[in-house]
Amino acid sequence: MLPRTQIAPNGPSFSRMVYGTWRMLDDAPSAQDINRRLHLCLDLGITTIDSAEIYGGYAQEAALGAALALTPGLRDKLELVTKSGIYIPHPTAPNRRVAHYDVTAKRLIDCVDAALKRLGTDRIEVFLVHRPDWLTRIDDTAEGLNALVKSGKVCGAGVSNYSPSQYAALNSRMDRPLVTNQVEFSLLHMDPMFDGTFDQLQTERVQPMAWSALAGGGLFDRTNPAAQRLATEAALIAAxxxxxxxxxLAYAWVMAHPSQPVPVIGTNRLDRIASAAKAAAITLDREDWFGLWVAAKGHGIP
Ligand SMILES: NC(=O)c1ccc[n+]([C@@H]2O[C@H](COP(=O)([O-])OP(=O)(O)OC[C@H]3O[C@@H](n4cnc5c(N)ncnc54)[C@H](OP(=O)(O)O)[C@@H]3O)[C@@H](O)[C@H]2O)c1
Known part of the structure; x- marks a missing residue:
């Protein structure tokens, strides 16, 4: 069973790895298929499920809600994370012409009310602002998040894809501090280690969530020299x-960073979910962690 982790001093307990649903509808699953994935996650100790309003062409939350409804009590064994704020032209919104962000208080509150209905629940454990919106005042966003937490509809509020300064600005207006920043982090995308994101989260004692921890599948692209080098290095230390x-090894590498990133698993395959969960038991030796770093970068440490 996966260990658990409290992601922030005032944050909820998550499973050490999270199951992500961005690609969940890609293979046109039935509600029963999704329900089976959720049960597998539960059996493995993966109890935290990451969603978003925009996933699956704005259809993923409702599909997850339908799958949850098939097993009475299942929802209460899980922590639900969802996000809002990205609006792209889509048949469900015929008057929308231009892709844009909107993280105003009214929009966030309306989104959570809609998400609760779609997911068939009365609360969301963690609600994230999906992306920073250059046109919304931080006071406006904070007003929405504070109201949602106060109402109990959202247990903890966080952000995704925020820079350290955007995070600090919004956090300064929060009644209860933000509980995470969900960012892209993998052996092929190390920016949060170097741009201050992880330093800030360690300062705040808040764990990042790491999306595309396998680089969206890019880790297996043998036409990419970095992926080739990583495969060679991984084979060297696998035994x-x-x-x-x-x-x-890639998940273990992500989780080993001292900010304790919580990777979000993206596969739809049951065997790969089960395989991913085993990574939580791997503690990489220091030299092996650096060996993978060097393989990814294609040069030695400075
Ligand atoms: N906050 C944000 O802005 C944001 C952005 C992107 C994603 N996310 C979250 O993060 C989650 C994970 O992102 P992700 O889907 O990009 O994660 P990922 O694990 O990096 O990539 C998943 C992709 O890799 C493929 N894959 C996995 N294992 C493989 C293997 N052994 N060999 C070959 N291909 C393999 C999967 O295909 P199969 O399904 O065939 O295994 C899938 O297409 C999402 O579901 C979502 O919840 C958040």
């Missing part, structure tokens, strides 16, 4: 970690 796969 030491119980014949761990490249993907397991």
């Amino acid at each position: 030491k970690y119980g014949d761990a796969s490249l993907e397991q």
Whole structure:
């Protein structure tokens, strides 16, 4: 079973790895198929499920809600994370002409009310602002998040894809501090280690959530020299970690960062979900962690 982690001093308890649903509808699953994935996650100890209003062409939350409804009590065994704020032209919104962000208080509150209905629940454990919106005042966003937390509809509020300064600005207006910043982080995308994102979250004692921890599948693209080098390095050390796969070592590498990133698993395949969960038991030796860093970068440490 996966260990658990409290993601922030005032934040909820999450499973050490989270299941993500961005691609959940890609293989046109039935509600039963999604329900099976959720049960597998639960059996493995993956209890935290990451969603978003925009996923699946604005249809993912409702599909997840339908799958949850198939098993009475299932929802209460899970922590639900969802996000809002990205609006792209889509048949469900015929008057929308231009893709844009909107994280005004009114929009966030309306989105949570709609998400609660779609998910068939009375609360969302963590609600995230999906992306920073250059046109919304931070006071406006904070007013919405504060009202949602106060109402109990949202247990903890966080952000996604925020820079450290955007995070600090919004956090300064929060009645209860933000509980996470969900950012892209993998062996092929290390920016949060170097742009202050992870330093800030360690300062705040808040764990990041790491999206595309396998680089959206890019880790397996053998036409990419970095991915080739990583495959070679992973093969070199695999035996030491119980014949761990490249993907397991990549998750372990992400989780080893001292900010304790919580990776969001993106596969739709049951075997790959089960395999991913084993990564939580891998503790990489320091030299092996750096060996993967060097393989990814294609040069030695400075
Ligand atoms: N906050 C944000 O802005 C944001 C942005 C993107 C994603 N997210 C969240 O993060 C989650 C994960 O993102 P992601 O889907 O990009 O994660 P990912 O795990 O980096 O990529 C998943 C992709 O990799 C493929 N894959 C996984 N294991 C593989 C293997 N061993 N060999 C070959 N291909 C493999 C999967 O295909 P199969 O399904 O065939 O295994 C899938 O297409 C999303 O579901 C979402 O919840 C958040």
